[in-house]
Amino acid sequence: MDTKAKVTALIEERGMSAASAGERYGLHPRTASRWLKQYQERGYLTRKPKSGRPRISNPEQDAALIAALKQPLSLLKSCVLVLTSQDRETQFFDVLRH
Numbered sequence: 001m002d003t004k005a006k007v008t009a010l011i012e013e014r015g016m017s018a019a020s021a022g023e024r025y026g027l028h029p030r031t032a033s034r035w036l037k038q039y040q041e042r043g044y045l046t047r048k049p050k051s052g053r054p055r056i057s058n059p060e061q062d063a064a065l066i067a068a069l070k071q072p073l074s075l076l077k078s079c080v081l082v083l084t085s086q087d088r089e090t091q092f093f094d095v096l097r098h
Contacts, residue, residue, distance in 0.1 A: 003027075004035050004045040011036050 001009075003025055010021040011032065022032030039045050057065070 002045075004039075007032050008036055008039045008045060012039070 007021045007025055007027065010016040010024065011018055016024075017029075018032040018036060019029035021027075022029045025032075035045065
């Protein structure tokens with residue numbers, strides 16, 4: 001159970017004040033009150049989807065990037081050279097896979 005759920009449960013189920021529930025978890029009372037209001041209005045505590053720029057990489061590519069950062073500098077230099085070329089996205093991930 002995450003902190004939002006724990007704080008909300010203390011308020012809703014145990015009748016604890018928002019200030020007390022928030023204090024227990026090191027939160028400002030308004031934060032606890034806002035979380036409770038969100039739960040009462042929506043019926044759930046997760047965040048709304050955010051707008052913004054869509055991802056440009058997928059989880060597989062993210063993993064390849066992380067793996068590349070753990071490799072010797074020579075591989076990273078190869079990746080940089082590929083990124084400056086024309087068909088850089090395809091070539092970049094090809095380099096990372098080898």
